[in-house]
Amino acid sequence: MEYILAPSILSADFKNLGSxxxxxxxxxxxxxxxxxMDGMFVPNISFGIPVLASIQGATGxxxxxxxxxxxxxxxxxxxxxxxxxxxxxxxEACQDVHATLRAVREAGLRAGLSICPETDVEKLAxxxxxxxxxxxxxxxxxFGGQSFLPGTLEKIRRTREMAQxxxxxxxxxxxxxxxxxxxxxxxxAGANVIVVGSGVFKGDAKENTKxxxxxxxxxx
Ligand code: DX5
Ligand code: ZN
Numbered sequence: 001m002e003y004i005l006a007p008s009i010l011s012a013d014f015k016n017l018g019s020x021x022x023x024x025x026x027x028x029x030x031x032x033x034x035x036x037m038d039g040m041f042v043p044n045i046s047f048g049i050p051v052l053a054s055i056q057g058a059t060g061x062x063x064x065x066x067x068x069x070x071x072x073x074x075x076x077x078x079x080x081x082x083x084x085x086x087x088x089x090x091x092e093a094c095q096d097v098h099a100t101l102r103a104v105r106e107a108g109l110r111a112g113l114s115i116c117p118e119t120d121v122e123k124l125a126x127x128x129x130x131x132x133x134x135x136x137x138x139x140x141x142x143f144g145g146q147s148f149l150p151g152t153l154e155k156i157r158r159t160r161e162m163a164q165x166x167x168x169x170x171x172x173x174x175x176x177x178x179x180x181x182x183x184x185x186x187x188x189a190g191a192n193v194i195v196v197g198s199g200v201f202k203g204d205a206k207e208n209t210k211x212x213x214x215x216x217x218x219x220x
Contacts, residue, residue, distance in 0.1 A: 001192050007032060090115070
């Protein structure tokens with residue numbers, strides 16, 4: 001099992017995005033988490049395809065695209081062309097979750113499936129064989145800088161248990177409100193891909209990444 005830090009650029013200083021990203025890469029963050037919001041599935045609008053395309057090639061990090069948009073099946077091909085390596089969709093946002101996951105894999109990408117805090121974790125069970133990563137949201141999606149919802153820990157444990165029951169070596173990602181003070185708890189619960197936004201980019205991205213990476217690496 002690989003343990004990975006995925007800094008979310010949602011909280012970055014966009015006028016210095018290139019150099020901010022670079023700091024996280026230099027300190028060992030293997031993924032870069034890219035939060036796309038449509039103002040429909042979530043009550044906020046962030047950034048999308050042209051921004052992803054413009055950072056393509058500027059980093060060797062895996063582009064981990066989290067689509068908080070309705071019916072993401074419409075945009076799989078566009079995000080692939082713009083440089084996505086992983087596309088995570090929301091279970092709550094798709095009419096046909098199986099077809100959407102299939103479209104992601106048929107595009108040659110890794111498929112992630114996410115659930116919001118109010119969604120029952122058991123709903124992931126029918127899809128575990130069709131995904132590379134489950135994303136357990138630990139805040140209500142839409143904004144960076146919110147507080148971690150403690151009920152998440154039990155959902156992470158249960159997801160790891162369901163994956164093991166099915167003999168799957170699944171990546172489990174957790175996203176929202178993670179900082180130096182609770183990152184160990186999510187790792188201990190069974191998550192191995194950790195998204196951190198404000199905890200990386202508010203303040204010194206280099207120092208923050210370094211400190212978080214020390215903890216993440218200690219789990220390898
Ligand atoms: C929330 C996003 C998160 C967010 C995390 O909707 O999916 O990726 O950027 O930010 P923090 O770590 O500040 O909660
Ligand atoms: Zn996210």
